[in-house]
Amino acid sequence: MDYNKIVSLVYQARKIVFSKSKLSQIENKNPYDFVTAVDTGISDFLKEELNKLYPDVAFMTEEESQHTFSDKIFILDPIDGTTNLIYDYKMSSISLAYAENGKVVFGVVFNPFTKEMFFAIKGNGSYRVSTSKGINKLLEIGIENYKTNPLKCSERGLKSSIIEFGASSSRKEMADETFGRASRIFKNCLDLRRICSSAIAVCYIAAARLDGYFEKIIKPWDYAAATLILAEAGGKSSDWNGNQLPLDKEGTIVCSNGIIYEDLLKLL
Numbered sequence: 001m002d003y004n005k006i007v008s009l010v011y012q013a014r015k016i017v018f019s020k021s022k023l024s025q026i027e028n029k030n031p032y033d034f035v036t037a038v039d040t041g042i043s044d045f046l047k048e049e050l051n052k053l054y055p056d057v058a059f060m061t062e063e064e065s066q067h068t069f070s071d072k073i074f075i076l077d078p079i080d081g082t083t084n085l086i087y088d089y090k091m092s093s094i095s096l097a098y099a100e101n102g103k104v105v106f107g108v109v110f111n112p113f114t115k116e117m118f119f120a121i122k123g124n125g126s127y128r129v130s131t132s133k134g135i136n137k138l139l140e141i142g143i144e145n146y147k148t149n150p151l152k153c154s155e156r157g158l159k160s161s162i163i164e165f166g167a168s169s170s171r172k173e174m175a176d177e178t179f180g181r182a183s184r185i186f187k188n189c190l191d192l193r194r195i196c197s198s199a200i201a202v203c204y205i206a207a208a209r210l211d212g213y214f215e216k217i218i219k220p221w222d223y224a225a226a227t228l229i230l231a232e233a234g235g236k237s238s239d240w241n242g243n244q245l246p247l248d249k250e251g252t253i254v255c256s257n258g259i260i261y262e263d264l265l266k267l268l
Contacts, residue, residue: 001098002053003143007108007119009049010094011135013078014112016041017085017092026086033170034082039063042078042094050074057098062221069248073099077221080109081197083169090114095199097224099247107225109199118151118203118229119143126151126206126232151233153257154208161260164193164201166215166253178216185214185267202226202255206233212264213255214240220247227255236261240268 016022022037029035043063050059058070062077074096079085081092090113098106108119110131117135120126121144128149129138138146154161163185167178186192193210195201198218204210206229224247227237239245240252242265254264 001106003106003119003121004139005053006050006096006098006106007117007143008135008139009046010096010108010110011117011131013042013045013094014110016045017079017094017112023085030170034086035063036079036082036086038085039079039082043076046074046076046078046096060221062219067248071101073247075099075104075221075224075247077199077219080199080222081195084196089196091195091197091200093197093199095221095225097221097228099224102247104224104228104247107228109203109225109229111197111200118206118226120229120232122228122232124232126229128203128207151203151206151229152208153205153230153233153235153259154211155259156211156257158189158260158263161189161211161257162191162193162209163189163212163214163264164195164204164210165213166196166198166218167194168215168217169196171217174216181214181216181268185264188263188267198222198253199226202230202237205235205255205257206230208257211257212260213253214264214268215253216240217250218253219250220245223253223255230255234258240265 025037043061058073077095085092105122110117115131236258237255
């Protein structure tokens with residue numbers, strides 16, 4: 001698996017993000033959930049290009065209704081934070097993972113607005129790189145050899161922690177339950193945040209900018225890449241029962257710097 005080529009493709013996809021014509025094409029999945037031609041454009045581009053490189057690897061993307069899980073699979077969220085994209089909030093990401101036998105072995109999360117790219121190879125640490133001057137230097141060094149800006153989770157306890165949470169905005173019927181749970185955690189931590197891109201939030205825990213994250217209903221493409229990046233930075237993630245996060249179905253999620261993991265589980 002040539003991770004340099006994969007990262008290069010993710011970087012190239014940034015051009016689609018800034019296509020005004022594609023951004024203007026918006027459809028509603030439901031009244032609170034959107035898809036744009038940017039989402040489908042990135043999905044189509046990466047699927048086509050990755051299939052050229054690895055025709056034997058399956059492909060799962062948010063923008064396709066039918067998913068066939070496989071021992072070798074790419075898992076893509078072409079735009080994690082579509083509402084942010086539509087509203088020019090500049091906190092959206094392209095999230096791509098590669099998994100073998102049900103475990104993620106490579107992940108990359110790229111915010112084309114801040115130009116930050118986070119990536120990890122299982123067992124090799126996780127890293128952050130600025131792409132403000134492109135990625136040629138990164139590719140020259142090689143993804144597997146890159147050791148600059150290693151990510152490391154914070155060592156903050158719960159009372160000094162900042163926690164991100166997902167509110168499942170398309171499921172308004174869960175609002176009282178969601179914000180009741182958030183209130184309980186808010187009373188025990190320093191503060192809460194709502195970035196509204198799960199992949200970015202989890203990477204921010206890896207970068208010690210946040211300390212925890214939780215959501216009741218989340219899809220694998222939202223966290224597949226980011227949770228590997230978190231694990232390689234010393235963090236921990238699971239479902240609310242402490243089980244390994246699945247890659248083939250939706251469920252609950254809790255992520256942390258590792259130190260506050262048990263505290264969050266109890267509060268959830």
